[in-house]
Amino acid sequence: MLRSSLTSAAAMSRNLVLTGTFIHTPSKTKLEVLTNTAVFVENGVITSIMPATSSLPSTHHHIASPEGSFFFPGFIDTHIHASQYPNSGIFGTSTLLDWLKKYTFPLERSLADPVKARQVYSRVLQRTLANGTTTASYFATIDVDTTNLLADLALETGQRAFIGRNCMDQESPADYVDPTPEASVERTQRVVEHCRKIDPEGKLIRPIVTPRFAPTCSAKSLRGLGDLAEKEDLHIQTHLSENKPECEWVAQLFEGSKSYAHVYDDAKLLTPKTVLAHVVHVSDEEVKLLAERKSGVAHCPVSNNALGSGCCGVKRLMRAGVKVGLGTDVSGGYSCSVLENVRQATLVSSLVALQDGSKGEEEKLTFIEALWLATRGGAEVMGLEDKVGGFEVGKEFDAQLVGLGTVEGKVKDSAVDVFGWEDWEEKTAKWVYRGDERNTLKVWVAGREVYSK
Numbered sequence: 214m215l216r217s218s219l220t221s222a223a224a225m226s227r228n229l230v231l232t233g234t235f236i237h238t239p240s241k242t243k244l245e246v247l248t249n250t251a252v253f254v255e256n257g258v259i260t261s262i263m264p265a266t267s268s269l270p271s272t273h274h275h276i277a278s279p280e281g282s283f284f285f286p287g288f289i290d291t292h293i294h295a296s297q298y299p300n301s302g303i304f305g306t307s308t309l310l311d312w313l314k315k316y317t318f319p320l321e322r323s324l325a326d327p328v329k330a331r332q333v334y335s336r337v338l339q340r341t342l343a344n345g346t347t348t349a350s351y352f353a354t355i356d357v358d359t360t361n362l363l364a365d366l367a368l369e370t371g372q373r374a375f376i377g378r379n380c381m382d383q384e385s386p387a388d389y390v391d392p393t394p395e396a397s398v399e400r401t402q403r404v405v406e407h408c409r410k411i412d413p414e415g416k417l418i419r420p421i422v423t424p425r426f427a428p429t430c431s432a433k434s435l436r437g438l439g440d441l442a443e444k445e446d447l448h449i450q451t452h453l454s455e456n457k458p459e460c461e462w463v464a465q466l467f468e469g470s471k472s473y474a475h476v477y478d479d480a481k482l483l484t485p486k487t488v489l490a491h492v493v494h495v496s497d498e499e500v501k502l503l504a505e506r507k508s509g510v511a512h513c514p515v516s517n518n519a520l521g522s523g524c525c526g527v528k529r530l531m532r533a534g535v536k537v538g539l540g541t542d543v544s545g546g547y548s549c550s551v552l553e554n555v556r557q558a559t560l561v562s563s564l565v566a567l568q569d570g571s572k573g574e575e576e577k578l579t580f581i582e583a584l585w586l587a588t589r590g591g592a593e594v595m596g597l598e599d600k601v602g603g604f605e606v607g608k609e610f611d612a613q614l615v616g617l618g619t620v621e622g623k624v625k626d627s628a629v630d631v632f633g634w635e636d637w638e639e640k641t642a643k644w645v646y647r648g649d650e651r652n653t654l655k656v657w658v659a660g661r662e663v664y665s666k
């Protein structure tokens with residue numbers, strides 16, 4: 214059940230003490246398991262972590278993890294198109310450019326209808342929270358009012374969200390396009406103002422400048438958006454080098470730029486606050502540029518597989534010092550589950566390891582590294598590394614309670630069977646490869662319970 218009203222005392226409680234097992238990834242290679250532990254949360258922030266004792270202060274609302282369950286940091290979805298959620302699973306055999314025309318632009322255009330937008334956005338917020346996503350970076354549509362509605366709904370449900378209005382002023386359908394480069398900037402400014410009005414300190418809701426991708430943005434609009442982001446110190450999100458025909462198209466449209474990545478760099482759009490989705494077909498020079506600019510990558514394995522875009526060598530990016538998180542990329546990706554992307558990130562990396570010219574075993578991502586990408590990696594990409602991603606004093610309590618099943622069927626509705634002899638690392642691996650939203654029992658953002666099964 215989604216906590217959209219503030220009536221429940223538990224949902225409201227900002228002073229909590231949670232006890233039981235806590236699992237997180239302090240580093241890329243380490244899964245830390247804290248058993249019999251108490252985590253104190255005050256005003257949404259973790260104030261102490263200590264061994265659990267039998268006497269707990271009555272000033273704090275107590276939540277104990279049931280046997281066999283554990284607390285895990287909330288997932289960070291660094292790339293998701295909220296407006297495309299109704300199309301999840303509908304992509305046929307299309308690839309990126311025909312998929313955009315056939316399925317995506319018509320649906321996005323229809324969301325200028327506020328009734329439909331409310332229905333779709335409410336549902337995607339509910340479904341992502343039910344999958345343990347506590348932070349999401351959303352693309353909406355080109356429509357200002359319904360993009361602002363997405364911001365309102367995210368604030369109401371309590372998810373941490375970056376809200377982006379899609380900018381597109383060329384190479385787009387005649388009835389789904391910004392009329393001028395100036396309109397792209399001015400309409401974006403209206404969304405920025407709205408987000409800042411409803412959440413002045415950006416505690417949960419932040420605007421994000423969103424040039425859709427280079428082909429649908431004129432050089433003038435890209436430059437205008439780069440200027441806006443610089444002036445207002447804003448986050449930026451876009452797509453980079455997802456599939457080969459797209460890359461060829463960009464080379465034709467932007468002959469003056471050295472590469473696809475340079476198209477954005479030439480417009481001041483590669484900054485430490487930039488999130489680039491996909492990044493499948495990039496040269497070493499482009500990878501170096503991303504690392505130099507400290508821009509982040511949203512790795513979207515499910516979408517890359519579904520649309521046949523290619524296998525992203527994610528370890529290559531990480532070795533070069535590029536920040537990387539995971540993105541569901543709904544609805545190029547058919548699932549809004551970050552866990553599904555954790556799983557597929559590891560599987561794709563095994564295929565990358567077999568490719569000619571790869572570094573073999575070095576390309577493989579372990580499930581622990583993939584969980585790190587889904588939490589701390591995503592936090593770095595979104596500039597939230599001091600706030601979320603793990604269990605440490607000073608971080609906000611963004612977390613999910615994960616319940617696994619037993620062979621006796623003690624946890625209902627779970628596809629994970631735990632026999633009892635597995636250690637916590639093995640149980641976590643079983644969750645990654647066998648689990649789904651049925652295992653997400655509760656979710657908190659900044660100490661507020663925002664979802665309960």
Ligand SMILES: O=c1[nH]c(=O)c2nc[nH]c2[nH]1
Binds near residue numbers: 313516545
């Ligand atoms: O996966 C994607 N989804 C989109 O909506 C899109 N637009 C440009 N490039 C895109 N890639």
